Amino acid sequence: MRGxxxxxxxxxxxxxxxxxxxxxxxxxxxxGSADVVTTWAISGGGEEELMPAEGxxxxxxxxxxxxxxxxxxxxxxxxxxxSMGSGTPPDTFFGWGGGALQAFIDAGKVADxxxxxxxxxxxxxxxxxxxxxxxxxxxxxxxxxxxxxxxxLLYFNKDVFARVGLQPPRTWGELxxxxxxxxxxxxxxxxxxxxxxxxxxxxxxxxxxxxxxxEAFRDVVEGKPGAWLNPDIIKANxxxxxxxxxxxxxxAFASTSAELGQxxxxxxxxxxxxxxxxxxxxxxxLGDDEKWVRxxxxxxxxxxxxxxGKGDPANLVGNPTTFMSATAGPDxxxxxxxxxxxxxxxxxxxxxxxxxxxPPVTGIEDQLRASExxxxxxxxxxxxxxAPHFQQSWDQxxxxxxxxxxxxxxxxxxxxxxxxxxxxxxxxxSSR
Numbered sequence: 448m449r450g451x452x453x454x455x456x457x458x459x460x461x462x463x464x465x466x467x468x469x470x471x472x473x474x475x476x477x478x479g480s481a482d483v484v485t486t487w488a489i490s491g492g493g494e495e496e497l498m499p500a501e502g503x504x505x506x507x508x509x510x511x512x513x514x515x516x517x518x519x520x521x522x523x524x525x526x527x528x529x530s531m532g533s534g535t536p537p538d539t540f541f542g543w544g545g546g547a548l549q550a551f552i553d554a555g556k557v558a559d560x561x562x563x564x565x566x567x568x569x570x571x572x573x574x575x576x577x578x579x580x581x582x583x584x585x586x587x588x589x590x591x592x593x594x595x596x597x598x599x600l601l602y603f604n605k606d607v608f609a610r611v612g613l614q615p616p617r618t619w620g621e622l623x624x625x626x627x628x629x630x631x632x633x634x635x636x637x638x639x640x641x642x643x644x645x646x647x648x649x650x651x652x653x654x655x656x657x658x659x660x661x662e663a664f665r666d667v668v669e670g671k672p673g674a675w676l677n678p679d680i681i682k683a684n685x686x687x688x689x690x691x692x693x694x695x696x697x698x699a700f701a702s703t704s705a706e707l708g709q710x711x712x713x714x715x716x717x718x719x720x721x722x723x724x725x726x727x728x729x730x731x732x733l734g735d736d737e738k739w740v741r742x743x744x745x746x747x748x749x750x751x752x753x754x755x756g757k758g759d760p761a762n763l764v765g766n767p768t769t770f771m772s773a774t775a776g777p778d779x780x781x782x783x784x785x786x787x788x789x790x791x792x793x794x795x796x797x798x799x800x801x802x803x804x805x806p807p808v809t810g811i812e813d814q815l816r817a818s819e820x821x822x823x824x825x826x827x828x829x830x831x832x833x834a835p836h837f838q839q840s841w842d843q844x845x846x847x848x849x850x851x852x853x854x855x856x857x858x859x860x861x862x863x864x865x866x867x868x869x870x871x872x873x874x875x876x877s878s879r
Contacts, residue, residue, distance in 0.1 A: 483514050484778050484785065487527065488541035488771075490517040494593060497798040501789035508788065509781060531556050536774045538782040544581025544590060544770050545844040546668075551772075552584055558773040559587035563783050570787055577837040578767035578807040581844070591786050593795075594769030595726065595804030596831045599649045601748045602728050603721035604714050607634055608746070615721070615748040619657070619686065622751050626695050629720050638719035639696040640705025645842065647857040649723050650687060652764040652841055653750040658683040660757035661836045667878070668844055675875040679757065684860060684867035686753075691861055701862060711735055715744075723750065725765050729823050730803055747823065749830065763830060764838040768807050807831055852877045 486502065488494045495517045502513030516537075518526060523541075530536040531551055542548055551557045564571040574592055582590035603615050611632045616622035629636040640646045655663060659679030666674035690696070703709045705724070711732055713719035722728070729747065733740045752760035771790055773782035789795065799806045800814055805827045815824045831837065842850040856873050859865045865873070 483512050484539075484781050485537040486513060486515045486539045486771075486785075487523070487537040488515070488517055489520050489523045491520070494541065496802065497795060498790075500798075501785075501792070501795055505785050505789050509784075511781065513785070536776070538776065538778045539771055539773050539785060541593070542590065542770050542772055543766070543839070543843040544584075545839050546846040546850065547843075548582065548589060548770075548772065549584055550846065552587075552589055556774055557589045558775045558779045558783055559589060560591065560773070560783060560786065561587045563787060564588060567787065570791060573791055573808055575807040575809060575831055577763070577831050577834040580837065581767060581839045582770050582772070590770035590772040591791060592768040592807045593771045593790055593799075594766075594806075595799065596768055596807050596827055597726040597766035598763040598827065598830055598834075598837070599653050599723060599725060599750055599765040600728065600827075601721055601723055601750055602714060602732070603746045603748065604717055604719070605744055605746045607717050607720045611720070615746060616751045617748075619751050619753045622695075623690075623693070625720075626690075626693050630694060634717070635697045635713060635719040636695045636721070637690075638703070638710045638713035638722040639700040640703050640710035641696070641700040641858070641861060642702055642704040642709075643706050644854040644858045646705045646710070646724075647861050648841060648854065649725070649765070651684070651853075651857055652838060653723070654683045654687055654753070655680055656762050656764050656836075656838055657750070657753035657756045657758045657760070658686070660759075661762065661838055662757075664838060664841070664844075670878065673875065675871045675878065677871075681867045681871050684870055688860060688863065688867060691863065696861075708735060715739055726805065726827050729820070733820075747826065759835050761830075761834055762836045762838065763834045764840070766840055766843070767831070767837045805831075849874070849878050 484505070486498060488498060499515050502515045505511070505513045524547075527536070527540060527542075531554065536556060548557065571588070578592055578596065579588070582588055601615060607629075608614065611628055611634070613625055613628060616625055626636045659677060659682075663674070663677050663680055666677070703713070705711075708731070710722050710724070711728070712735070714722050715732060715736060729740075729745075732745055739745070749760070750764075771786055773779060773786055796806050796808050796811065797814075800811070800818065803820065805815070805824050812825070812828070815821060815828055818824050838844075841853055845853065852874060856865065856870050860867065860870045
């Protein structure tokens with residue numbers, strides 16, 4: 448009951464916030480028929496191309512109709528919270544794992560897939576272990592991967608590096624040494640789309656993991672007192688602020704947009720040497736100028752290691768993948784079986800590969816090598832396959848309030864409006 452009250456309160460708070468800013472709260476519809484099993488997901492992620500076909504297979508297998516509904520990202524999140532709080536959720540739903548899923552689990556709203564995975568061990572073994580942490584919660588498993596692997600990577604313009612006589616930096620020290628070399632050559636060392644505050648988060652997640660190791664942020668997620676005041680987090684943010692002060696991002700990063708493609712344009716246009724972005728940066732650049740990518744001008748590498756850092760250089764940060772979960776209710780058995788039989792099938796995996804995803808599924812190396820984008824896809828797959836730890840993006844791992852505070856305070860840190868110590872203090876105070 449305590450979890451349910453918390454869920455209702457959070458859903459009501461979100462609904463009030465959205466209505467008070469002129470956004471409509473979308474109440475869940477009445478499905479009208481007990482024979483209908485419902486699935487909710489967001490549009491634009493590729494799932495809308497694949498899930499309806501799997502819903503038809505479900506109907507053929509069970510004789511029950513699968514109603515698949517797709518929503519825009521922000522309205523979807525609102526709709527899902529309200530439906531969970533009002534007791535009329537879908538039978539399966541799309542998500543990112545982490546903090547929001549934890550709240551639903553605490554309220555008793557999500558089905559544990561663990562028993563079915565123990566009954567069918569090949570189901571769990573179908574997925575790369577490194578991507579499962581966002582849904583492995585409280586000793587259970589509350590979702591399966593349905594999206595592509597999205598680690599934070601370093602992208603670079605091979606022509607710029609060749610002209611300046613450099614290789615992509617393998618360590619933080621090498622990165623710092625390269626900054627003046629690019630500046631002397633009249634090239635911006637690093638493009639940063641700081642007009643979109645989530646771009647700062649990729650740098651923060653990566654450097655904190657490299658310096659402090661995954662345990663530091665784990666303490667934050669678990670709500671341990673003083674977690675944000677960890678000296679290694681402060682050290683990592685001191686290194687970030689030093690990078691800003693060295694001019695690595697230039698002086699216009701706060702007005703440069705990643706979402707509008709300006710960050711990518713700087714790199715592809717040889718005005719910047721490199722950028723940090725999720726795995727989707729590759730497909731974005733491919734969409735901008737396929738010929739440029741196919742001709743081999745684009746390079747990619749892991750985020751640099753930090754000399755003396757506590758984090759394993761093979762660790763990844765970013766979005767391990769996206770997930771589908773089943774709700775606890777009268778149709779729980781059918782929902783779980785839909786996840787196991789249709790959304791974990793070879794056909795569904797093949798569909799994801801065709802749309803350019805790198806699914807976190809075991810045994811697909813040959814299929815990846817046969818892709819037109821084999822070099823990139825196998826690189827990402829191997830990173831995830833061998834990662835000791837894959838840290839989920841902080842804005843998904845944390846509850847909504849602290850996640851928003853991270854973005855606000857990171858922007859202040861990059862703009863040199865607060866010190867690393869002040870950042871940690873502000874985050875510590877907001878998490879109490």
